[in-house]
């Protein structure tokens with residue numbers, strides 16, 4: 672019997688360091704980005720997540736996008752910080 676199992680599996684795109692992407696930069700508008708490991712501050716300023724893979728603007732070098740794989744690890748690190 673065919674239950675269609677496996678179709679629900681969603682492959683999340685994983686980015687690698689050095690991979691190119693496109694994002695919107697605050698200062699430069701639409702730019703090409705390169706994925707690099709960067710220290711990214713939490714949005715509420717409670718700390719910094721170290722070595723997060725993020726999209727870096729090719730023009731000004733600012734972090735302009737953070738892939739979901741990295742936001743998950745930021746959340747994980749926040750959880751760990753909260754327990755300390």
Ligand SMILES: [Zn+2]
Pocket residue numbers: 696697698699700702728729730731732733
């Ligand atoms: Zn920029």
